[in-house]
Amino acid sequence: YRRYNLRTNIESDFAKNFHFTLGVAGNVGRRHTPAFASGGTDGSSSLGEQGWLSIAHQAIMMHPYLPEKYEGLYTATLQNNTSLPNSPLAAIYDSGSKKTRSTDLQTNFSLSYNVPWVKGLSLKINGSYNYGTSHNKNLNTPYSTMVRNSSMDWIKSADPRGTDLGINIGEGQYTYEQMVGQGSINYVNSFGKNNIDLMALVEARDYKENSMSAYAKNLPFKELPELGQGIATDSPVGGWSNASRSAGYVFRLKYDYDSKYLAEISGRYDGSYKFYGMSGKRWGFFPSASLGWRLSKEKFMSGLSFLDDLKVRTSVGLLGNDGVSAYSFLSQYTNKYSSNIVINGVLSPAYYTNVIANQNLTWEKTLSWNVGFDFTMWNGLLGMEVDAFYNYTYDILTAMGGDYPPSMGGYxxxxxxxNKIDAKGVDVLITHKNEIQLAGEAFKYGISGNLTFSKTRWLVYPDSPNTMEWRKITGTTYGSLMGWQAEGLFKSEDEITNSAWYGTRPNIGDVKYKDLNGDGKITEDDKAVIGRSNRPQLTYGLNLNCSWKGFDLNAQFTGGALFDVSLTGTYYNGYDDNTVWTQTFKEGANSPLYLVENAYSIENPNGTFPRITTGHLTHGGDNGLSSTFWMRDGKYIRLKSAQLGYTLPKRWLTAANIQNLRVYVEGSNLFTISGLPEGIDPESPGVNNGYYPQQRIIMGGISVTF
Structure with missing residues (x-):
């Protein structure tokens, strides 16, 4: 990947009381990746950069004892009962290539005028124009690998993407354009100890985007990757476009008396094209207000000499969200379903309803309350900020499926x-900075720690009337994980006979699940909330910095707690990925050592993990189902980044006309302390079968000022 950036900023007071700014930034990017990491055989489908059958996933599944090549072809691991070979090297070097060229331009300007005959009054215009385009060419070259069959003989295996299209190519172009304009009136003035700041603003946005693509198959050779060299596919050309506009009016009034008593009121009146204009719900008004009191300026606090500043504050506000698909207030139709209709004896393509109109859609709203205080003491030695908040979100925009009978569009x-949710919590920030003498030099240091606790719950969720009580989402923590409740491992045939099970009859050493509804079998109705959200309710951080004799050090720690991670890759609805962290030799591939060493067996009756199985289609696949057996506490702490630098003394630089020179080394994602198995990132939203992991990066640099 290569990228070139250019930025320039201009400021000018070209006439009395006028001030003008202009900023222009642009970049040109070039990206070259293997074709396998970019899509399927036509350059558009799902074998993508992340997840199942990605290059990272194939690396996990690949057997490490295989040779790199056999008879000139890369070797591969063949997934059980499939014709899908896992070969990360073949996917990287033989699958073809995707080349992307991108160009982006961002511009902004402002023009302000201070009205000379009214003190504190000014007029301002802001505007921005952004334009970007990208062009991609995806060349897919089918490849073969060598795999071993059940007789341990080497055989040739075809490209997992398929070979029907031969050498094929996909090419596309995407362009976007955005314009934003703002005009405002500002009034800032003081009358004795009374300070006023008034602003009124109007804003308009315009956005357009366009995409087109073309595909061709059976190119004669890969050395000339052009559309004209191939044969058109079944869907040779595709494309779409989109346009949107929005407008808004904003006002804000800030007042304070001697910086002691503070107040602010503001409001937005926004309109969105996503809501039906005739319904009267296209526009929404979102006000807010806040109050503050700086107690440290009161006379009754004057005796507290150690106190630098103390302020209490509170606020309430309403926010709006229009996060819904465009034109949902209109019925929409599609011809993308493989169904036809007979008209006058002729079979013709048919259009079908795919979105039912809802002209009553309106803004999703969040009402927020906040109270807090800040203080600093002993000339900045100690500082603290504390905020408690409560957010109530209602009229949540939700995609609804199956709400209408077939005569009105069916599913x-x-x-x-x-829907409705609420969230409550607290934010805390503590700071300490100081300077002491060490070996005759000033040692400066600073420490800051932050902590946030937040819990979100479903107040109203569209549970079906037929949903079992233990499966209902309403009242649960937002993002809670669903699944079965495990009761350990089966230890005898009698226990299996007298228990409920899922699917086929289990074996000794398989996971035992709880029959919640008592019907004598394990089904979807036995799923319940089994874990907390996979996003931390408690997050914390620690920042350290110090400097001494030209050396400086900065470090940032982050962490989280009060959340769960399921090794099955459980989603909130209880579905799972049956990952390599829960099933030994999944699909004939690798297995974590801890699953094998601690597996239950006759020789190891105290094993904590299920019996060893090979393959997804045996009952062993049911051991990896979403359940409490695989739920783990996700708490962790990570050294997110650290930097050590040294600034050379100025006397060393004078002869070279250098004002400042600093050398440094820095790293990110340096280490993590966690109770999760190795290879699982606690900052990921869940376990998966092949997402590219976070990287540990270490680099050095020199900063010079002339």
């Missing part, structure tokens, strides 16, 4: 404002 979705 086709619509959107509705029908």
């Amino acid at each position: 086709f979705p619509t959107y509705a404002n029908n």
